[in-house]
Amino acid sequence: MTAETSTDQFDPRSKLVLVMCISSLAVLLQDAVMMTAVLACGWLAAIAFGVDVAGILLRLRKLLYLFAAMAVIQSIFTPGGEVLVSLGGVSLVTSVGLDRGVTIILRVLIIVISAGIVTTASSRDVVQGLYQWGIPYEIAFMVALAIRFLPLLRQEAEDVLTAVQLRGLKLDEVPLGQRLQIYSYLLMPMVSSVLGKSQKLAIAVEMRAFRAHDQRTSYRSLQMHGGDYAVMGAAVAATAVFLLAAWRIGRI
Amino acid sequence: MIELVDVSFSYDGSQQVVRGVDLHLTCGGITALVGPNGSGKTTVGKLAAGILKPGSGRVEIGGRSADGMSLAEIGSEVGYLFQQPQRQLFAPTAREELSFLLRVQRVDEDEIRRRADAMLKQFDLQHLQDSFPFVLSRGEKQRLALAAVLMNRPQFLILDEPTTALDVKRKAELSKLLMRLHDEGVGMLIISHDSRFVGDLAERVVQLRGGEITDDCRNQHRSV
Numbered sequence: 001m002t003a004e005t006s007t008d009q010f011d012p013r014s015k016l017v018l019v020m021c022i023s024s025l026a027v028l029l030q031d032a033v034m035m036t037a038v039l040a041c042g043w044l045a046a047i048a049f050g051v052d053v054a055g056i057l058l059r060l061r062k063l064l065y066l067f068a069a070m071a072v073i074q075s076i077f078t079p080g081g082e083v084l085v086s087l088g089g090v091s092l093v094t095s096v097g098l099d100r101g102v103t104i105i106l107r108v109l110i111i112v113i114s115a116g117i118v119t120t121a122s123s124r125d126v127v128q129g130l131y132q133w134g135i136p137y138e139i140a141f142m143v144a145l146a147i148r149f150l151p152l153l154r155q156e157a158e159d160v161l162t163a164v165q166l167r168g169l170k171l172d173e174v175p176l177g178q179r180l181q182i183y184s185y186l187l188m189p190m191v192s193s194v195l196g197k198s199q200k201l202a203i204a205v206e207m208r209a210f211r212a213h214d215q216r217t218s219y220r221s222l223q224m225h226g227g228d229y230a231v232m233g234a235a236v237a238a239t240a241v242f243l244l245a246a247w248r249i250g251r252i
Numbered sequence: 253m254i255e256l257v258d259v260s261f262s263y264d265g266s267q268q269v270v271r272g273v274d275l276h277l278t279c280g281g282i283t284a285l286v287g288p289n290g291s292g293k294t295t296v297g298k299l300a301a302g303i304l305k306p307g308s309g310r311v312e313i314g315g316r317s318a319d320g321m322s323l324a325e326i327g328s329e330v331g332y333l334f335q336q337p338q339r340q341l342f343a344p345t346a347r348e349e350l351s352f353l354l355r356v357q358r359v360d361e362d363e364i365r366r367r368a369d370a371m372l373k374q375f376d377l378q379h380l381q382d383s384f385p386f387v388l389s390r391g392e393k394q395r396l397a398l399a400a401v402l403m404n405r406p407q408f409l410i411l412d413e414p415t416t417a418l419d420v421k422r423k424a425e426l427s428k429l430l431m432r433l434h435d436e437g438v439g440m441l442i443i444s445h446d447s448r449f450v451g452d453l454a455e456r457v458v459q460l461r462g463g464e465i466t467d468d469c470r471n472q473h474r475s476v
Binding site for chain 1: 303325330331332334338339340342343344352353386400404
């Protein structure tokens with residue numbers, strides 16, 4: 001038997017509540033400063049739960065161009081505020097557009113980093129935790145599988161990016177339009193591979209007589225402890241504070 | 253062409269998967285890398301292609317340290333066929349798979365069409381040129397992936413289990429094609445379990461066991 005690490009001591013449900021709070025804030029907030037604060041909180045929480053945040057950011061670096069393109073497109077097509085860049089009298093980048101672009105990048109970062117927290121829980125425990133909360137076993141199992149597939153998707157993305165570069169493509173030197181087309185191509189092998197894996201998994205578990213019946217019983221039972229309630233309480237309280245502050249300044 | 257000097261590698265930082273490997277691969281020669289499962293064959297292949305960076309030792313490609321080369325630079329000299337061909341197929345049709353990267357590199361459109369036609373014919377993929385690559389059979393994907401690698405005209409090829417999913421007829425055709433490339437001066441490292449296939453083709457056989465080279469000899473039984 002292996003020793004439990006300090007982060008394993010937390011019930012997966014407390015991690016799920018924390019991630020739900022952080023990702024809800026990422027979707028609801030509109031203010032870049034407040035979102036930066038949420039990102040900082042999510043970052044600290046991820047480190048506390050043993051997530052390799054530096055590794056996640058290093059991998060996201062490869063998608064930097066995509067983020068930058070999203071920010072620029074938002075910035076160009078969202079008029080309003082002070083004109084920051086103009087060409088021949090046509091405003092290209094405005095302060096409101098830039099703010100919108102930055103919030104999109106922050107939103108993606110918050111969701112990706114906070115999602116890392118859930119991956120520190122075993123998928124078996126996530127199913128058990130959700131089931132004990134009264135969520136139908138079938139749905140709990142689907143959620144756990146989705147979490148299980150996150151690292152696989154990441155590995156696929158890395159392999160595909162390596163493969164395309166090994167065919168002599170200097171991504172840095174490709175014009176933005178073509179680069180976006182290449183990224184859209186890269187999604188194909190990733191999605192195809194994950195669909196293939198999930199199909200094989202479904203066949204494998206069914207061949208072993210697995211069925212997602214609601215009347216399943218389990219020898220293992222999860223128990224919430226003081227630390228779990230503290231994490232959930234702090235997450236809900238901080239979310240309420242952020243939402244209240246955003247509501248008061250009219251940025252929600 | 254490719255030189256590995258005292259190369260060691262570990263995925264997790266503790267267990268050495270490759271230990272002190274010295275390997276000199278020349279342009280024009282066909283070398284087979286054989287060994288049991290888990291002996292480190294694919295890892296050596298990826299180290300030779302610059303996909304993995306060695307923990308210690310050095311890898312040189314075309315006289316330059318692989319450390320200082322981008323994957324794109326390596327890819328313009330060395331073609332790599334992955335064990336899972338679907339990982340290197342991206343485009344919506346087989347023809348586009350062969351063409352799109354050359355188009356990005358601004359190669360002349362007529363030249364792209366000419367090269368793609370030749371590859372489709374060579375690999376018997378003409379009838380599948382408008383097919384979605386992901387619905388092809390494993391063998392067809394394998395052929396398309398190899399054709400796409402060859403579109404770049406690499407000087408050296410690293411083929412990881414190229415005969416998996418190929419029937420006897422396709423194996424014979426692949427063997428013939430590789431011999432033709434060999435005659436054109438393309439060097440090759442073939443990683444394979446298929447002892448008959450590599451036995452027929454390779455001039456040199458390198459045996460890997462437990463991450464170390466245990467044998468490196470000329471193939472006396474080469475028949476092609």
